[in-house]
Structure formats: structure tokens, C-alpha cells
Amino acid sequence: MLKNGKKYGVILLFIIFITCLYSFFSLQNAGDTPKSKTGLFLGTVINITIYDELSEHEFENICANIFKCLEEIEDKMSVNIEDSEISKINKNAGIQSVTVSPETFYVVNKGKYYCELSDGAFDITIGPLVNLWGIGSERANLPSKENISATIKHIDYNKVLLDEGNNSIYLMQDNMRLDLGAIAKGYAADVVRDYLIEKNVENAIINLGGNIYALGSRANEDHWNIGIQNPVEPRGAYVGIVHVSNKSVVTSGIYERYFMHEDKRYHHILSPFTGYPVENELASVSIVADQAIDGDGLSTTTFSLGLKNGANLLETIEGVDAIFITKNNEVYITSGLKNNFTLKNSDFTLKKTIIDEEL
Ligand code: ADP
Ligand code: MG
Numbered sequence: 001m002l003k004n005g006k007k008y009g010v011i012l013l014f015i016i017f018i019t020c021l022y023s024f025f026s027l028q029n030a031g032d033t034p035k036s037k038t039g040l041f042l043g044t045v046i047n048i049t050i051y052d053e054l055s056e057h058e059f060e061n062i063c064a065n066i067f068k069c070l071e072e073i074e075d076k077m078s079v080n081i082e083d084s085e086i087s088k089i090n091k092n093a094g095i096q097s098v099t100v101s102p103e104t105f106y107v108v109n110k111g112k113y114y115c116e117l118s119d120g121a122f123d124i125t126i127g128p129l130v131n132l133w134g135i136g137s138e139r140a141n142l143p144s145k146e147n148i149s150a151t152i153k154h155i156d157y158n159k160v161l162l163d164e165g166n167n168s169i170y171l172m173q174d175n176m177r178l179d180l181g182a183i184a185k186g187y188a189a190d191v192v193r194d195y196l197i198e199k200n201v202e203n204a205i206i207n208l209g210g211n212i213y214a215l216g217s218r219a220n221e222d223h224w225n226i227g228i229q230n231p232v233e234p235r236g237a238y239v240g241i242v243h244v245s246n247k248s249v250v251t252s253g254i255y256e257r258y259f260m261h262e263d264k265r266y267h268h269i270l271s272p273f274t275g276y277p278v279e280n281e282l283a284s285v286s287i288v289a290d291q292a293i294d295g296d297g298l299s300t301t302t303f304s305l306g307l308k309n310g311a312n313l314l315e316t317i318e319g320v321d322a323i324f325i326t327k328n329n330e331v332y333i334t335s336g337l338k339n340n341f342t343l344k345n346s347d348f349t350l351k352k353t354i355i356d357e358e359l
Contacts, residue, residue: 037063041070042078042185043136044209048192051203051219062199066192073191076104077184079127079177086178090127094174097163105167107180107187107293108160114183114297115157117313121304122297123272127177128154135268135277136257142266148275155272182269185211186250186296193292210256212249213292223340228323230345231255231283239325240343240350244288250295252303253284253325269303280306281326288321288337298322307332 036049085100111124159172203216214224223245227238258267285303289295302310321336343350
């Protein structure tokens, strides 16, 4: 009897020991589990995932402040908000200049820089054309040729007058409309990154509808693995993985927003020259850069320029790398990604680096 009692005692102690051990490890894991929050701002899904150990309260507080910040950016820069600063500039086209916040001035100024860099393939006065097509909205339609040629007459970044001393912006011709859709999300990603750094967050992934900023690195590693979306598959299917730390990875492609008409795909990156969606060999371009605003500006710019001209432009810019994916499943990377990109999908062929390849 006594012998049996001793045996049960040992079993009981063993169970208690295992339970304690389990609790200890689950607690450890609980601390290591990333915390994630999703919201809808700037017309897209925003996700913030923080990998540092934070209390629930700290995390909720940080996210609330980030979402407030994003709402403020949207209130200033969205064309869909009646009294945003951009809407005010548009309403005053051909009438008078409008004084704006330093933030809006900074983004418009950056946007104009990419217009100049691309000789107008990227143009922040694309607004009237974006409006005509309505791609991404319920009223997406194929406009008439006449409407398209009449509309592109209102696109001209040279007629955006910027007065740095007064933070004022003037569109010199009526019917002109600014549209910051190609650059504002990148700016927002940088603002979120700066806020996280200010709050001493070291490891996080910021995802603003495909505009990613990878802060710090994965646990026990010196980088993050960021998937490069397969342009012809649903979200989450990757062509390859880029290994980065403290960098933005921003993609522009034919898959983001589009509509189908008589078996033809009409996507949302429009040519200011033809008035139709940009047609070239590219399915997507991903830019790896220090600042997401540059990544965003350059991904749309290089996509608009096409593989050869886009790659040539990138060669002139320091500290920026790219992954170009063509419609016939070829993947071109810039030399800086030679050791930082892994192809994961055998339907695609990794060509030699862009500068090695005869384009
Ligand atoms: P996403 O917004 O899907 O991340 P982009 O950054 O490439 O993709 O921006 C596309 C948006 O930029 C379009 O929805 C439109 O608002 C605007 N846009 C379209 N064509 C051009 C262009 N040629 N130059 C500048 N902006 C453009
Ligand atoms: Mg862009």
C-alpha cells in the first residue's frame, strides 16, 4: 500500500514538473509571438506586425497612434476626400495657389521629381485620366478614344508650380488634377517606420497594401525574408524571396488593380502619353530602397518605363535595387540583389543580373 502511495507520489510530482515545464515554455512562446493589427486606410489594407516583446497595452497604444497618423495623411492627401489639401489644390486649378502642410508639400515635391526623372512617364497630374477610367472602383469602364485624347491634354507636371518658401502649390491650367496614388502609400510607410523607431521598436513588418517596410530582422537572424508576389496568382503566391533588413520593398504590377473587358486586362498604371494602361513586357517591378517613398515613386516609374529604360534609370541611382518580372516569366534582378534574392517558383527563370544581361 505504502509502496503504491510512493509510486503515485512520484507520478504526481512528475505530472506537476511537466505541467510547470509546459507553462514555462508557453509563457516564453507567448512573449515571442508577434502582435499584429490590420486597418483600412489610403484605400488599402494596412498591416502592422511587431516582433518585439510588448505588453498588450503598449501594442494597442502604438497601433492606435499609427492609425491616427494614417488617417491624418489620408485627410490631407486623398483625392476621395472633399476637403483634403490635394482636393483643394485641384479645385483651385487655373484659379489660385493653395498653401498646404509641409507633409503634403514634401510628397508633391518628391512626386514632381519622379515626373522629371521619367520625362513624364510618371506624372502626378494623371488625376483626370485616373478619374476617366475609374479602375479599382465599381465604375471602371473602357472610355472612348475621343474622351481619352481629350483627357490627356490636361496632364502636364510642368504646370505644377511649387513655391517652397510658402509651401504653396498651383496647378496652372483648369481641369488639371493631382493624384498621389503612386507615391503617398510609400510616404505613409516611412512615417510609420519613423514612429516605430521613436517608440524603440526594433523588429517589425509594415505592410501598406504591398508597400512593405522591413524593420530590423527575424529572431536569431540578420534579415527578413520578404516574398515577391507572383503577378499572375492570387495574393500570397510568391515568385521568390528577397532578404533585407531596414529596407522598403515596394511593388507595382498589372495585378494590383484592374478590370477585364472582352478578355483583355486593363490595369491601373496609365500612360500619360497614350491614355491607356501601360503596355510593355513587364508584369511587375519591386524596388528595394531605404525610403519607401522612393520605392513607391520608382516602382511606378520603372514599371511605366519598361525593362530596358527602367533598368538603365536604376543604374544611375545609388542604393536602390529592383526585381523585374516579365509577362513571359523571366526574373531580372539588379547586381545588388545577387546574394539577397532566392527564386522559389520553377515556372520562372532567373536571368543573370540586369547589368550582365544584354537587354
Ligand atoms: P499601388 O497603388 O497599387 O501600390 P502604384 O504605386 O504603382 O500602385 O500606383 C498606382 C496608382 O498611381 C494608380 O492607382 C493611380 O492613382 C496612379 N497612377 C497611375 N498611372 C500613373 C502614372 N503614369 N504616373 C503617376 N501616377 C500614376
Ligand atoms: Mg508607386
